Amino acid sequence: MIVDKMEQSLRPVETPMAEYPAKYITLATGEKMVVRQIKREEVPLILEAVKPLMTVEKDFYDIVASRMYSELLGYLRYRVKDEYCLIGTIDGVIVGIVNGRLLDEKVGMSYHTMTLRQGLRIGAQLFAAKMEYHFDFLNQEEVWIVAESPNGFRRWMIEYELESRPEVWHELGGVPTYVLTKALWEKHKAAKCTGRRPVKEELLKTAENPILPSTYAQIPGFVRCEK
Amino acid sequence: MREVGIAGVGHTKFGKWTEGTFVDMLSKAAVEALDDAGIRTVKGHGVDQVFVASMGSGMINRQSGVASALVDTLNLRPAMAETIENGPASGASAVKLGYMAIASGMCNCVLVVGGEMMRVVSGWEGTDFVATMLHPEAEYNYGLTLPAFAGMFTRLYMEKYGVTERDLSIVSVKNHENAVHNPVAHIHVVPSLYAIADDEDAHVINPYVAEPLRMYHVCPVSDGAAAVVLCAMDQADRFAKKPVKIAGIGQATDTHSVAEREVPTDLLAVRLAAQRAYDMAGLKPQDIDVAExxxxFQILEVAESEEVGFFEKGQGHIAARNGETRIGGKIPINTSGGLKAKGHPLGATGVSQIVELVRQLRGEAGGRQVQDAKTGLAVNFGGFGNNVVATILAREEE
Incomplete structure (x- = not known):
């Protein structure tokens, strides 16, 4: 695609970022969830996975899905600097999505965590993978975090004993900012983060061809129409 | 004393209640039970008394006098009404009081509804609310909670009898497998034993809640309600279905402070309550076909299965390992999914256990049916075993 000068000037200068190496986790059901980083060209498919949840009020899916949709669109259209997105898939089906970006070399900005398939701690695992990316692969010193649902507050602020830092302003605005420092990450990592690498070739191949969920437990009666 | 039976049962889906108020939730279960019994809530309905079991409506839902509210909502005035609170054993206590009301001749028909709406508060607040039933000076003030007690109890059991974390997972998986066949159960996900006990990711996907108890060894926090209609057996013809007889009820208490117990791994109130229920019913443990x-906490199923006489002390976990407590085994336990997978809305639990036994004895339990079940035992455990109610139901032969 030819990008004209005007468009080019609207795009952020991107910082080279190490890739998140894919891993897999055995969930409570025995199913294997592959966690991997998506490429920018995969964003349109992920948007389709997010879209149905934008009107689900329960558990604040509406705000999380709507904001995640716009953040990913920003990533797709080169309007957000240094963004990334990790997805979890089981047998190729997308079951969860997390995203964030680098504020600068040392500080990460956690955006959203969304579980499409509930009841298996998928959100908790994807959040941990996101933090693993910031600290263990991007070598950052801290990540700024806010929660938009009580579930998020319980999972992140309380369980990770996040440091309250209301004097800094998280990009999502609203509630006061909390911070996961490198020290807190090292304290909680062993209990919160798991998974194995490398992912077996066959498992990875399936994961690299993500499939949209055909139903959502959050939307009774929803069945995705095949295009 | 007159004989008493159960003519109708009702049950909301356990989980998170989002369809209205606390009384709406109670009403839903009650209406289902009244419909099941063939009672219409019009003038001359014939319900003499309503008991509502709830531990926390006043504390966490800011509503007291819920039995009075329910009677009015259901248009059952001028039936007598009381709210019963006996910790997590509130439900079975309310059933016992309903039994007494009919057996004494004071009433002919009693509606018992148990319910709790716990998910309006955070997990921390919920844990604190449940802990208020502990001894205030000796336990609560030191920060003890029910999961903490269960963790210590489990540790002692492990040291004394060789129970392992894997044994607790076996019990958990069995209950989750049963819950899949129970449409009103809170959780319909079946964990894999290997994944939650043996896999190298297990320490994270099944983390400690109160060591050595892990997430899959502990019940979830649930909202929900269950209801039963009790009737005098001599008036059984009034109802749509043949009542299931309440053959025995036993209740016993133990020290409030657990530290004062001679043998902390013994659940004496369970043992005594069950013995009283057996004596009243004229039955023995080996006569029971199904138990709730x-x-x-999964250790409680193991310990209670011993105290009620199904297995020798210290052998409950071995029986679970051998599949003796599965459907089709020697004594199927927690066919509903138990508190672990069906859920545990405190005030509802004791009533919910009775609902499950009625469904089993009527042959209405679908995919979790115990073949030709004629007798059932329920144990509803209050405090940390300081107030326990055991109930035995029996299907009368045609």
Whole structure:
């Protein structure tokens, strides 16, 4: 695609970022969830996975899905600097999505965590993978975090004993900012983060061809129409 | 004393209640039970008394006098009404009081509804609310909670009898497998034993809640309600279905402070309550076809299965390992999914256990049916075993 000068000037200068190496986790059901980083060209498919949840009020899916949709669109259209997105898939089906970006070399900005398939701690695992990316692969010193649902507050602020830092302003605005420092990450990592690498070739191949969920437990009666 | 039976049962889906108020939730279960019994809530309905079991409506839902509210909502005036609070054993206590009301001749028909709406508060607040039933000076003030007690109890059991974390996972998986066949159960996900006990990711996907108890060894926090209609057996013809007889009820208490117990791994109130229920019913443990035991923590199912006489002390976990407590085994336990997978809305639990036994004895339990079940035992456990109610139901032969 030819990008004209005007468009080019609207795009952020991107910082080279190490890739998140894919891993897999055995969930409570025995199913294997592959966690991997998506490429920018995969964003349109992920948007389709997010879209149905934008009107689900329960558990604040509406705000999380709507904001995640716009953040990913920003990533797709080169309007957000240094963004990334990790997805979890089981047998190729997308079951969860997390995203964030680098504020600068040392500080990460956690955006959203969304579980499409509930009841298996998928959100908790994807959040941990996101933090693993910031600290263990991007070598950052801290990540700024806010929660938009009580579930998020319980999972992140309380369980990770996040440091309250209301004097800094998280990009999502609203509630006061909390911070996961490198020290807190090292304290909680062993209990919160798991998974194995490398992912077996066959498992990875399936994961690299993500499939949209055909139903959502959050939307009774929803069945995705095949295009 | 007159004989008493159960003519109708009702049950909301356990989980998170989002369809209205606390009384709406109670009403839903009650209407289902009244419909099941063939009672219409019009003038001359014939319900003499309503008991509502709830531990926390006043504390966490800011509503007291819920039995009075329910009677009015259901248009059952001028029936007598009381709210019953006996910790997590509130439900079975309310059934016992309903039994007494009919057996004494004071009433002919009693509606018992148990309910709790716990998910309006955070997990921390919920844990604190449940802990208020502990001894205030000796336990609560030191920060003890029910999961903490269960963790210590489990540790002692492990040291004394060789129970392992894997044994607790076996019990948990069995209950989750049963819950899949129970449409009103809170959780319909079946964990894999290997994944939650043996896999190298297990320490994270099945983390400690109160060591050595892990997430899959502990019941979830649930909202929900269950209801039963009790009737005098001599008036059984009034109802749509043949009542299931309440053959025995036993209740016993133990020291409030657990530290004062001579043998902390013994659940004496469970043993005594069950013995009283057996004596009243004229039955023995080996006569029971199906049981609902109070597995708020998986170790309790193991310990209670011993105290009620199904297995020798220290052998409950071996029986679970051998599949003796599965459907089709020697004594199927927690066919509903138990508190572990069906859920544990405190005030509802004791009533919910009775609902499950009625469904089993009527042959209405679908995919979790115990073949030709004629007798059932329920144990509803209050405090940390300081107030326990055991109930035995029996299907009368045609």
């Amino acid at each position: 035991l109070h597995d708020a």
